Amino acid sequence: MLPRAVVVLGLLPVHSCNTSHLCYALQIEALMMEMQNPDKGIKTQTQKVMITDIPHAVAGKSNDILQWILQRLQITEEEALHLGDLFVKYGYIYPLQEPKNLTLRRDGSLYRFQTPYFWPAQSWPADDTDYAIYLAKKNIKRKGILEEYEKEHYNMLNQKINYKWDFVIMQAKEQYKAGKERKKADRYALDCQERAYWLVNRTPPGMLDVLEYGLDRATDPNENKVNQVRQLIMYCQQAIMKSRVKSSVSLGGLVKYSEQFLSNDPILSGCLPSNPWVTDDPEFWDLNAKLVEVPTKMRVERWAFNFSELMRDPKGRQNFQLFLKKEFSGENLSFWEACEDLKYGDQSKVKEKAEEIYKLFLAPGARRWINIDGTTMGITVKGLKHPHRYVLDAAQTHIYMLMKKDSYGRYLKSPVYKEMLAKAVVPQETVKKSSNFPFGRRHLRSSPSPIILRQQEEEAKAKEAAATVDITQVMSKLDRTWGAVPRLPPRTPRGGGGGVAPNGCPELPPEVGQPSRLSLPPAPPGGGMAQGRVKPSQSFVFKSAAFGAEVDDSAGSRARWPTSECIQPLRGCAPCQGVHPGHPLRGVHPSLQVSCTS
Amino acid sequence: MPGAAGTCAAAQAALCKATAGHRLLVLQLGGSADSPRLREERRRRSAELSAPHPPGLQHTLLAGLRQASASPEERRELERLWVLFLSALELFLQDLRRAHHLCQLFSVQGGGTTLLRTGLGSRGLPSRKGSRRGGGPAQPPATPCLEEEIEQVRATLVEMESRANIPPWTVEATQPAGKGGTAAPAAGAAREGSHAGYWGCAASSAACVFRGLSMFGSGDRD
Numbered sequence: 001m002l003p004r005a006v007v008v009l010g011l012l013p014v015h016s017c018n019t020s021h022l023c024y025a026l027q028i029e030a031l032m033m034e035m036q037n038p039d040k041g042i043k044t045q046t047q048k049v050m051i052t053d054i055p056h057a058v059a060g061k062s063n064d065i066l067q068w069i070l071q072r073l074q075i076t077e078e079e080a081l082h083l084g085d086l087f088v089k090y091g092y093i094y095p096l097q098e099p100k101n102l103t104l105r106r107d108g109s110l111y112r113f114q115t116p117y118f119w120p121a122q123s124w125p126a127d128d129t130d131y132a133i134y135l136a137k138k139n140i141k142r143k144g145i146l147e148e149y150e151k152e153h154y155n156m157l158n159q160k161i162n163y164k165w166d167f168v169i170m171q172a173k174e175q176y177k178a179g180k181e182r183k184k185a186d187r188y189a190l191d192c193q194e195r196a197y198w199l200v201n202r203t204p205p206g207m208l209d210v211l212e213y214g215l216d217r218a219t220d221p222n223e224n225k226v227n228q229v230r231q232l233i234m235y236c237q238q239a240i241m242k243s244r245v246k247s248s249v250s251l252g253g254l255v256k257y258s259e260q261f262l263s264n265d266p267i268l269s270g271c272l273p274s275n276p277w278v279t280d281d282p283e284f285w286d287l288n289a290k291l292v293e294v295p296t297k298m299r300v301e302r303w304a305f306n307f308s309e310l311m312r313d314p315k316g317r318q319n320f321q322l323f324l325k326k327e328f329s330g331e332n333l334s335f336w337e338a339c340e341d342l343k344y345g346d347q348s349k350v351k352e353k354a355e356e357i358y359k360l361f362l363a364p365g366a367r368r369w370i371n372i373d374g375t376t377m378g379i380t381v382k383g384l385k386h387p388h389r390y391v392l393d394a395a396q397t398h399i400y401m402l403m404k405k406d407s408y409g410r411y412l413k414s415p416v417y418k419e420m421l422a423k424a425v426v427p428q429e430t431v432k433k434s435s436n437f438p439f440g441r442r443h444l445r446s447s448p449s450p451i452i453l454r455q456q457e458e459e460a461k462a463k464e465a466a467a468t469v470d471i472t473q474v475m476s477k478l479d480r481t482w483g484a485v486p487r488l489p490p491r492t493p494r495g496g497g498g499g500v501a502p503n504g505c506p507e508l509p510p511e512v513g514q515p516s517r518l519s520l521p522p523a524p525p526g527g528g529m530a531q532g533r534v535k536p537s538q539s540f541v542f543k544s545a546a547f548g549a550e551v552d553d554s555a556g557s558r559a560r561w562p563t564s565e566c567i568q569p570l571r572g573c574a575p576c577q578g579v580h581p582g583h584p585l586r587g588v589h590p591s592l593q594v595s596c597t598s
Numbered sequence: 599m600p601g602a603a604g605t606c607a608a609a610q611a612a613l614c615k616a617t618a619g620h621r622l623l624v625l626q627l628g629g630s631a632d633s634p635r636l637r638e639e640r641r642r643r644s645a646e647l648s649a650p651h652p653p654g655l656q657h658t659l660l661a662g663l664r665q666a667s668a669s670p671e672e673r674r675e676l677e678r679l680w681v682l683f684l685s686a687l688e689l690f691l692q693d694l695r696r697a698h699h700l701c702q703l704f705s706v707q708g709g710g711t712t713l714l715r716t717g718l719g720s721r722g723l724p725s726r727k728g729s730r731r732g733g734g735p736a737q738p739p740a741t742p743c744l745e746e747e748i749e750q751v752r753a754t755l756v757e758m759e760s761r762a763n764i765p766p767w768t769v770e771a772t773q774p775a776g777k778g779g780t781a782a783p784a785a786g787a788a789r790e791g792s793h794a795g796y797w798g799c800a801a802s803s804a805a806c807v808f809r810g811l812s813m814f815g816s817g818d819r820d
Contacts, residue, residue: 029703032714033714036713036714036715112715112716112717113629113714113715113716114714114716115625115626115627115628115629115714115716115718116627116628116629116700116703116704116714117624117625117626117627117628117629117696117700118625121699124692124695124696127692129685129688129689158771162770162771163681163766163767163768163769163770163771164681164682164685164766164771165771166678166682166771166772167614167681167682167685167686170610170611170614170682171614171617171618171686171689174614174615174617174618174619175618175621175622177615177618178615178618178619178621178622179622182622185717186631186718189716189717189718190622190625190718192717193625193716
């Protein structure tokens with residue numbers, strides 16, 4: 001609120017929750033006292049009032065007050081004027097010729113210093129009783145002289161502090177009498193002082209009330225100083241504990257980001273085919289539509305920058321989902337998207353959505369069960385008792401990091417991505433058509449309505465959900481036929497790539513067949529998974545043979561979900577190639593999965 | 599004690615007067631009229647105030663209030679005086695605190711820090727004639743310092759408030775909202791009353807306030 005000048009002086013305000021601008025009061029008081037210095041202070045002159053001379057009037061013109069401030073504080077003239085004006089507004093200096101006009105004029109009008117008793121300090125706010133006494137005194141002095149607003153105040157106070165009223169009147173009379181004993185000049189000065197004080201503290205209507213705190217108002221800013229200081233201490237302690245990054249590091253990050261994204265920036269690097277705002281050609285937008293069939297090359301390249309870029313782009317997610325399906329971890333991305341919908345979607349359906357997500361992804365035996373560690377699962381399930389938009393945050397973060405650290409790397413090297421990259425189109429730069437016909441009616445086409453777009457999206461989602469191949473479904477079907485010798489689907493060689501086996505079981509990617517310490521022998525139908533109950537210290541690899549194998553589990557273990565502590569990416573965890581998130585058998589029924597420790 | 603109210607009223611008036619004088623002196627602290635003499639005077643006055651007066655008044659009031667045999671008017675009067683006394687004390691205490699603050703701000707008899715040039719002359723202290731009490735020996739030898747005074751008055755105030763349970767709102771002002779009071783001479787009252795009547799007509803919202811003025815003749819309008 002006060003200009004820079006105060007800060008220049010090194011007078012910084014005390015941090016306070018109740019932003020009392022009168023924290024500056026002490027500093028202004030110091031300035032006031034400096035002004036009195038006979039050598040370095042302000043020169044004063046005498047005011048002539050009628051026949052009396054009143055000393056100590058200070059001229060406000062460009063000279064005395066203003067010059068003094070300029071010299072003392074070394075600030076610009078505009079600021080000095082503003083600061084001087086504030087001095088007057090707060091009542092440290094009061095004008096003599098136009099008492100009601102509390103501004104610092106530059107035309108040589110006179111001002112005088114206010115007596116310290118009347119300084120606007122917070123230790124004693126302007127009291128109602130005092131004001132009543134003042135008004136009563138004014139009344140006694142010159143009958144009927146009160147202004148309208150003063151009369152209103154007077155009447156209001158009479159009602160408010162009626163019990164003291166006798167005292168008010170008595171005191172007013174006494175003060176009046178006491179004042180009369182002084183000589184005339186002094187009396188005049190005293191009157192001026194007091195009037196100025198009340199002009200500041202009980203502003204007439206229409207005048208700016210500088211003491212008004214506004215919304216930050218506290219009834220008494222000095223109240224509860226202890227609490228204020230406590231809060232300040234807490235704030236400072238927390239500020240100290242905040243983590244810091246070296247500016248060189250953060251700046252380096254910014255530079256790297258800028259360099260990487262420079263080519264993608266349409267303003268800095270131009271955009272192909274052309275900037276629609278310039279050429280009126282919306283082809284750029286069409287080519288970069290949300291779920292366009294063939295994205296632009298630039299866009300696809302961008303997915304390789306980092307994981308968040310991939311996830312931000314719906315087309316990227318779509319492509320990524322394709323890849324994940326091949327790795328049998330499609331439910332991860334689906335889960336992530338479901339969480340996003342929960343967070344940002346229709347909040348009135350939060351409960352239903354959360355329940356559905358739980359049933360589909362989190363419940364033991366869920367159709368598209370995601371693999372998160374026990375702690376997170378515990379937290380999530382607990383939170384789901386009282387669902388809200390952020391209840392799945394922990395699980396979502398977990399899955400996000402999983403995908404980022406694990407699947408993303410492989411995705412970038414996968415044929416799915418490479419194919420997309422090859423397919424991606426590089427639009428030709430169009431030349432701005434010279435409009436021979438400037439006033440011709442351009443055929444403007446509005447983009448498709450968001451409602452329609454959304455409907456299309458939902459349909460696509462539903463289609464995709466229906467088409468999702470669930471290993472668990474298959475497995476559970478197989479489960480039910482336990483006891484009988486299942487017919488194993490014809491097995492393609494282990495080196496086989498994609499493609500779907502006749503009964504709908506997706507083929508396992510080659511990685512599965514990696515040797516490990518302990519591996520199950522290609523199990524005969526009846527026995528394969530007999531060793532299914534693995535000892536914690538051992539690790540398993542499920543060969544393709546195990547895929548169709550029987551579940552030799554007691555019913556009791558069905559409901560058990562693995563306390564898989566392995567969250568490390570497959571790569572980094574060579575010996576344990578059990579049930580990893582990227583693992584082919586991700587969608588396997590829980591009872592088939594085993595806990596593995598690495 | 600029929601005279602109790604009267605004595606108290608007189609004491610109250612004196613208290614008011616002394617408080618007003620004291621306030622005037624405190625007003626000038628830090629300004630051009632500030633001087634060792636002024637401060638001396640102020641100290642003297644506040645000593646007068648904080649030492650003898652309040653206890654006397656206080657005790658009389660208390661005694662009067664305690665008396666069950668007092669008539670209801672008497673009682674009401676005493677209560678009114680009680681409230682007035684408390685208000686006066688409060689004002690005095692406030693002024694003492696301000697004086698304390700200002701004396702610290704402009705310390706060492708005003709010689710150290712430069713005083714503000716407020717336009718008041720350093721001569722012209724109110725004459726001591728009316729306020730001088732007796733001679734030297736009657737005055738306390740050492741005037742208590744400000745902090746002690748403040749503490750003293752504060753203690754008195756607290757004591758008063760706790761001793762007598764008089765809710766302030768039960769006291770009604772005897773003086774009308776206009777100026778002048780019951781103590782003013784009749785002629786003065788009439789003169790003032792006419793103006794007050796004018797007021798009453800001018801502001802309808804204040805009509806209820808001027809209930810007491812109807813007797814002054816609302817026919818007198820300017």
